[in-house]
Structures are given as structure tokens and as C-alpha cells.
Amino acid sequence: MHTMWKGTISFGLVNIPIKLHAATENKDIKLRQLHEECKSPIEYKKRCPVCDKEVANEEIVKAYEYTKNKFVVLDAEDLENLKKEQEDKSVEILDFVKLEEIDPIYFERSYFMSPNDGGTKAYGLLRQALSDTGKIGIAKIIIRSKEQLAIVRVYQNTLVMETIHFPDEVRNVADVPNVPEQTELSKKEVSTAITLIDQLTAEFEPEKYTDDYRTALMELIEAKRNNEEVTTSKPKSPQENVSNLMEALEQSLESTKESKKISPKRKTAAKKSTRKKKTS
Template structure:
């Protein structure tokens, strides 16, 4: 399992060298976009609209837009230093709380925690202590240049870290449109709804739920592939020096159109000193 973060988790004077591994994976079926005419993959280039040219990655800098078209440019060195300062800190568990005190809206991503060399005993100590108390730890961690609020809890026999949103990242419910106020309901309506919920109540079994759309989409793809309803992208044409030369000449001609100065009319001077047009 790929290690995506290494560091230490501490609570009190106990330090645990650990590694994080992604606990979930995205199984969405990724579809490519092709040009309908020739069935070739569509490319997306990084292009500057002002300089009107394609730019390389090393020509790009990061900036914060504090007002429309006004930016504060952040040097790579500054960002790297800031990132290092934060990542070098141990992940310290700040508080222990009950899991049910956290609303699911806060939860984001899950990571398995494994002990690094020399950390097995401290890992086991935290796992056992969390299990015995029924508590979870609240901590902060830097992942991919972003500070995250996180919880540490026991999942089966493994420590699990779940990143959670900061309070200001959860939008205010007052901003949700068209939410009705308390509505008067009849006893019969409410009783019927409660009865229906009771009839559909079951123990949660994750194996019971499948991604029907993904399954159907893969079946469709396999059927088309088996029926040889497939296409092969054409090779990108190699540059032709002659064609390029002609393109350059034609573009040059376009630029020169309309730039020629109009011929001035010749004028002769009469004996009276006045000029007349010939």
C-alpha cells in the first residue's frame, strides 16, 4: 500500500512514528474526450492569452487574487519554506472527544495509519487506550500543502485518521434556499411515515450496496468492445517543412496587407506659384 505521508503522532509525551495510506479509492470510470471527426484525444494546453503563446510549467508562478485582476505573487522558495516548517512539526493530538459529538458533515477523507520502525509499542498503546475509553483524538496535519483538521480513531484493529473540515469551511444553513419552517402535520401522516421507517430499518451492511451505474457503464463498454465497436486514434501528423514555410509566407503576406503606403499624386507648380495636380 502506497505511503503518502510520513511523520509522528504525539499525545502527551508519547511519540509514535507513523505512515499514512489512503484508506479509500475513487472507482469512477474516467472517460476521455475525443475529437468526433478523427477520434483523437483532445489536448488541453497551458496558454497565455496576453502573450498568445503556449507556456511551459517552469514559466508558471502561483499567486493570490485579492481583487479582480490584482495578484500577490508567491515565490516557490517562500512556499517551500513555509511547507517545510509546518511538515517538520509532529502531529499533536490536542483533545480527546466522543465520535458521536462530530456531525458527519465535517468528515472528508480517510487514511490508514501504520507504525514506522520502532513505533509498534506506542501505536498499540494509543490503539488500546482509544478503544478502552471510546474516545477519538483531534489533531492537525499538513497534507499536500494544506493544513487539515483531523481525527484519530480505531477502525477494527487499525488506527485511522480522517481529515475533517474546519468550521468556517462548512456553509451556514441559513444560506440554504427554500427551507420550510415548521409545517403542521397530521398525526396520521406522521404515524404512517414512522411506520414506513420502522419497516425499512435494518443493520448497516456495506456489502449490500452497489454502484449500479458504474456496473452498467462497464457492461456497455465491454459489450461494445466485444462487438468490435472500437476506434483507434490517428497518429499526430509530423510537421512538414514545406507546409510550414508556406504557412509562414502566407501569414507574412496577411500582415503586410494594407500596410503599403498609397502613392502620392504628383503636383506641378504653375507660373503663378500655385500648385496644380497633374
């Protein structure tokens, strides 16, 4: 399993060297966009609309737009130093809380935690303590240049770190449009709804829920492939850069002219050779 972060997590005076591994994976079927006429993949190029030219990665800088078309440019060195300053800090568990106190709306992404060299006993200690108390740890961590709020909890026999949103990242429910304050409902309507919920209540078995759309899409793709309903994109024709082509032509003409000219040394050598022949 690929390691995507290494570091140390601590609670109190206990330090645990750990590794993080992505606990989930995106299994969406990625579809490419083709030009309908020739079935070639569509390209997306970085282009400056003012200079009207394609821009290379080394010509791009990062900036913060604080108001419309007003930017604060951030140097790559500044960002790297800030990132390094934060990443060098070990991850400290700030508080312990109960899992049910956190609404699921806060949860973002899960990572399996494994002990790094020398961390096996401390890892087992934290796992056992969390399991016995029924608590989870709250911590902060820098992942991919972004500070994340996270929780540490036990999942089966493994410690899991789950990044969660900061409070200001969760939008205010008061801004949701058309939500009724109260609705007049009869007792019969409520009791019927509760009966229906009771009838559909079951133990959560994640294995029984499948992505039917993804399965159907793959079946459609395989059926078309087996029936040879496939297309091959045409080879990309080399684009001629007019500017470079003209330069090459002009240089070729210039070098041809130069080669036809006889240098002074060659002229002198040629004259001496002619004189010797006449003398002899």
C-alpha cells in the first residue's frame, strides 16, 4: 500500500512514528472527450488571453485574487518555506472527544495509519486506549500544502486518521433556500412514516450496496468493445511553426550564400597554386 505521508503523532509525552495510506479509492469510470469528426482526444492548453500565446509551466506564478483582477503574487520560494515550516512540526493530538459529537457533515477523507520504525508499541498503546475509552483524538496535520483538522480513531484493528472540515468551511444552514420552519402534519401521517421506517430498518451491511451505474456502464463499454464498435484516433499531424520555419529557411539561405563565397585565405591559396603551375 502506497505511503503518502510520514511523520510523528503524539499525545502527551507519547510519540508515535507513523505512515499514512489512502483508505479509499475513486472507482469512477473516466471518459475521454474526442472530436466527433476525427475521434481525436481534445487537448487543453494553458494560454494567456492577453499575450495570445501558450504558456509553459515555468512561466506561471501563483497569486491570490483579493478583489476582481487585483492579485498578490506569491513566490514559489515563499510558499515552499511556509510549507516546510509547517510540515516539520509533529502532529499533536489536541483533545479527545466522543465520535458521536461530530456530525458526519464534517468528514472529508480517510487514511489508514501504520506504525513506522520503532513505533509498534506506542501505536498499540494508543489503539488500546482509544478502544477502551470509546474516544477519538482531534489533531491538526499538513497534507499536500494544506492544513487539515483531523480525527484519529480505531477502525477494526487499525488506527484511522480522517480529515474533517474546519467549522468555517461548513456553510450556514440558514442560507439554504426554501426550507420550511414547521410543517403541519397529522398524527396518522407521522405514524405511517415511522411504521415505514421501522419496516425498512436493517443492520448496516456495506457489502450489499453496489454502484449499479458503474457496473452498467462497464457492461456497455465491454459489449461495444466485443462487437468491435471501437475507434482509433488518427495520429497527430506535426504542426508547422511558421516563425521557426521562416528562421530555418533564412538560415539555410544564409549558409548557402556563405558557402559559395570564397574566403580570403582560400583565394590566396588558390592564386599561389596557379602561379606555381605557370612557373613549372
